[in-house]
Amino acid sequence: MRPPAFVAPIALFGLLGLTPVQAETLLPPPPPPELRIHFIDVGQGAATLVELPCGAMLIDTGGEENNSFHSVPSLLAYLEAFFARRTDLNRVLDVLLLTHPHIDHVRGATAVLQGFTVRSLVEGGREALQTDAVVVMAGVHDFLRAHPEVEHTVVRLRDFPAPDAALRTPGLDPFLQCDGVDPSVQALWGALDGDPGWGENDYGGAHFDNDNNHSVVTRVDFGAASLLVTGDLEEIAIKELVRTRGPLLDVDIYQVGHHGSHNGTTTDLLAAMTPQWAVMEVGPSTRKHSWTAWAYGHPREKLLAMLESGVTGPRTEALRPVGIAMKSFVDTPIDHAIYATGWDGSVVLVADAEGRIRVGTADPVPAPPRLPE
Numbered sequence: 309m310r311p312p313a314f315v316a317p318i319a320l321f322g323l324l325g326l327t328p329v330q331a332e333t334l335l336p337p338p339p340p341p342e343l344r345i346h347f348i349d350v351g352q353g354a355a356t357l358v359e360l361p362c363g364a365m366l367i368d369t370g371g372e373e374n375n376s377f378h379s380v381p382s383l384l385a386y387l388e389a390f391f392a393r394r395t396d397l398n399r400v401l402d403v404l405l406l407t408h409p410h411i412d413h414v415r416g417a418t419a420v421l422q423g424f425t426v427r428s429l430v431e432g433g434r435e436a437l438q439t440d441a442v443v444v445m446a447g448v449h450d451f452l453r454a455h456p457e458v459e460h461t462v463v464r465l466r467d468f469p470a471p472d473a474a475l476r477t478p479g480l481d482p483f484l485q486c487d488g489v490d491p492s493v494q495a496l497w498g499a500l501d502g503d504p505g506w507g508e509n510d511y512g513g514a515h516f517d518n519d520n521n522h523s524v525v526t527r528v529d530f531g532a533a534s535l536l537v538t539g540d541l542e543e544i545a546i547k548e549l550v551r552t553r554g555p556l557l558d559v560d561i562y563q564v565g566h567h568g569s570h571n572g573t574t575t576d577l578l579a580a581m582t583p584q585w586a587v588m589e590v591g592p593s594t595r596k597h598s599w600t601a602w603a604y605g606h607p608r609e610k611l612l613a614m615l616e617s618g619v620t621g622p623r624t625e626a627l628r629p630v631g632i633a634m635k636s637f638v639d640t641p642i643d644h645a646i647y648a649t650g651w652d653g654s655v656v657l658v659a660d661a662e663g664r665i666r667v668g669t670a671d672p673v674p675a676p677p678r679l680p681e
Contacts, residue, residue, distance in 0.1 A: 341487035343530035343659045344668055345561065348386050349649040350379040352591035352600050353412035356537060356563060357390065358528055362486035364394070365403040365493065367526060367537055369416035374597040380416040382673075384423060386654065389671035391424070400425045402482050403493070407523045407539030409436035409445050412567075412599075418447035426458055428479045432499035432524050433462035463498035463524045472552050474527065489531050489661045496553050497525035497541065506544045520566065521545035527556065531661025534559040536581060540566040546574050554580045560665060561657055564588040564615070568607025568631075568648065578618030585665060586619045587655050588648040593629040593637045601650050605631030612640060621645030621665075 346357035351372025358365040366387075371379020391399045404426045406414050414436075420426065429452060436445040452460050461479035468475045474494035481493035499522040506515035515521055523539025536559040541549065546565075550557065562583040566572025567590045591601035601607075608631045625643040628651045632638055647655045647667075656668035 340660045340662075341489050343491070343528075343533055345528075345535055345657045345659075346386070346390070346670065347563065347587045347589055347647075347649055347655040347657075348383060349654040350383050350416075350589070351377045351595070351650075352567060352604070352606070353379055353415065354407075354539075354563075354567070354589040355379075355383050355416070356589070357387070358535070359390070359394070360483060360486045360491055360530070361489075362491075363400070363402040363483055364390075364397055365405065365528075366401050366420065367405045368407055368413040368539075369404070369420050370411065370413035371415055372412070372591050372595070372600060373415065374595065374600065376595045376597065377591070380419050383416045384419060385673045386671060387420070387424065389673045393671055398425070400427065403428045403430060403480065405430040405480070405524060405526060406432075406448075407526075407537070408432055408519045409434055409438075409441045410519055410540065411438050411440040411444065413539070414441055414444050414448070417444055418451060421448065421451045421458075428459040428461065428482060430461045430463060430480050430495075430524065432522050433464060434499050434519050434522050437519065463495045465498050465500050468495075468498070474553070474556055480526075486530075492527075492529040494527045494529075494556075495524055496527055496536075496556055497523065497538075497545070497549050499524075504548070509544075515542070515544045518542065525549060527559065530659060532663030533561075533659030533661065533665060535561040535563065536583075537563045538565040538572070538577075540569075540572060542566065542571045543574055546572075546577050550574070550576045550580050557581050559583060560659070560663060561585045561587070562619075564607070564611070567591075567601070567604070568611050569604070570608040570610045573611055573614055575614055575618070578614060581618075583619055584621040585645045585657060586615050586647070587657070588646075588650070590648050590650040592650040593631070596635075601631075602635055602637075605634040605636060607631060607648060607650075609638075609640070612642070612646070615646050616642070616644050619644045619646055623647070 344359040353371030354368040356367040503516035520540035557580040627639040629637040630640040654670040658668035
């Protein structure tokens with residue numbers, strides 16, 4: 309008798325005289341559930357895709373816009389490539405979180421809402437002041453009014469359960485069991501109602517009036533692996549964040565605040581976090597336009613010195629351009645686990661529930677047409 313063309317593995321083990329229990333021990337174990345964090349290259353801006361076995365969350369949609377680079381098509385292309393791989397998610401983002409209404413964090417928000425299914429939108433609720441951001445946020449709120457099925461959560465400090473506690477709501481954290489792991493998404497900071505007496509910044513403006521200091525700060529946990537995203541929170545607010553929520557800040561991965569600016573990270577914050585990995589969402593130093601990493605001098609030398617002292621993980625030493633002033637850079641050796649989208653393109657970190665973290669591979673995106681500098 310001719311053998312069948314295909315024999316299922318368990319049936320084949322039966323032919324070999326193995327019991328089902330013995331057969332099961334010989335089968336390769338299923339891969340462990342993993343968290344994948346995509347720090348998407350959107351130039352001078354921020355867009356972070358948190359990929360879980362059971363869903364996805366996008367934090368910010370911003371990015372650079374000039375004659376050399378267009379962040380919105382780049383972001384949409386990356387999301388298309390992601391959903392082409394994760395067909396099981398059916399083009400659904402469970403959460404879209406906008407840390408604060410600056411254009412380099414919200415530029416692509418309406419395009420994302422229109423191009424994909426978003427179940428929950430989270431924001432700080434501050435009124436946008438930048439002209440471009442006003443237009444985008446008006447479109448976001450028009451979309452929400454037209455789509456009441458999208459849950460809308462506003463994160464304000466007054467709504468936190470206690471001054472030293474985190475905020476966890478169904479709109480912010482709709483994720484339940486993911487292959488036996490219960491992920492956690494919590495806010496550690498949000499918009500303030502009144503000035504706590506912060507005074508003026510170096511430019512004569514009030515620290516309280518700066519939307520950066522009202523950024524929604526987010527902590528994501530997946531088993532023993534953890535991520536902190538601080539938006540563009542600056543030193544005056546970071547001091548309060550560390551004072552009130554220091555024990556909640558200890559994480560493995562730090563999305564470096566304010567695109568590698570000198571004022572978006574402090575030594576006290578790094579001491580509270582003890583991060584193994586740090587990733588900056590920043591543009592390359594080669595695009596010489598206004599509102600770019602080149603114009604700001606990001607990432608700054610002072611910030612890199614802090615990260616080299618505070619980040620515990622290693623990377624193979626490499627020379628990377630670091631800003632010593634606006635429009636001025638010097639190649640600097642980096643030998644800690646510090647990455648930047650302006651240096652490395654889109655960066656993906658993969659973590660399992662045991663807390664083991666490695667560098668992954670970004671989803672393949674067709675190269676955009678080359679634009680003149």
